[in-house]
Amino acid sequence: MIELIKKLPKAELHLHIEGSLEPELMFRLAKKNDVKIPYENIEDVRKAYNFTNLQTFLDIYYAGANVLLTKDDFYDLTWEYILKCVEDNVIHTEIFFDPQTHTERGVPFEAVITGIKEALADAKEKYGITSCIIMCFLRHLSQEDAFETLEQALAFKDDIIGVGLDSSELGNPPSKFKEVFKKAKEEGFKLVAHAGEEADFSYIYEALDLLNINRIDHGVQSIKSPELMQRLKDEQMPLTVCPNSNIELKVFETYKEHNIKELLDYGLNISVNSDDPAYFKGYVNQNFINLYENLPITEDDVITLVKNSFRSAFIDDELKEAYLAKVDLALQ
């Protein structure tokens, strides 16, 4: 099974680039940019990565992002993630970034997007990896702030395929961002949102009905509503599930309690993603391996999950077919 996991080409649809900041790069950039970080050494950092819920993670994740200041920093961050894609046979990736985390500290929007974009262009040239960029609004901030961020993004419209919604879920429902998502849709952006990660399934209904999203990020709480499950199945609405993340943030106490197998068996369109791999102990392949080691996941399940990642990607039908054919070829 592990051989199968490794050899299959995959797409990743839920990856926060700031969440791929490995402690080694964090230290290197802290030194270069003269930014203080609350750790003495790498071991200290790993010890701090012991979360009890989403918020305890976000506090550390935003503190880590403080070391990112220049275009080159964002290039290096993205390039290191691309090298992990090469290792894990990820041939298409859709990357989230959180501009507000950086512009709030005085880092220009342009430095962030240009650094990411140039690394992705090099990834295409050197490894043939295709990619898109999705800009997320931080939901703990206001809709007005999100509108300002959308305004800044318009100058880079050709580089950004869609907008998303992340950060502290509880108390910040999708309805808070109804108007800015409406405007983003009018501007031609694809729409995604984190929903039903920690908060209940009413957030998933809001994301579907008020934000008109094309994909749900996480969505694991949908299992509590039979009616919602039926709808997600009928619509084949993609759910970008992140198993390691859900365990590390205590959405499920143990891997054995994760509901991905039930969601998949019910017929939902599920993919496997790494979310914030530097913080959650592993990249995409490690997520698959953990599923296999803890749940009754079959080889057919793995193939379905991988094919779903391409089916749900924001790429044209021709490329989708070409990638699905690559999966079939790897299976021969």
Ligand SMILES: Nc1ncnc2[nH]cnc12
């Ligand atoms: N898992 C997650 N949920 C919400 N916001 C995030 N930002 C980075 N990772 C996140």
Ligand SMILES: [Zn+2]
């Ligand atoms: Zn996420």
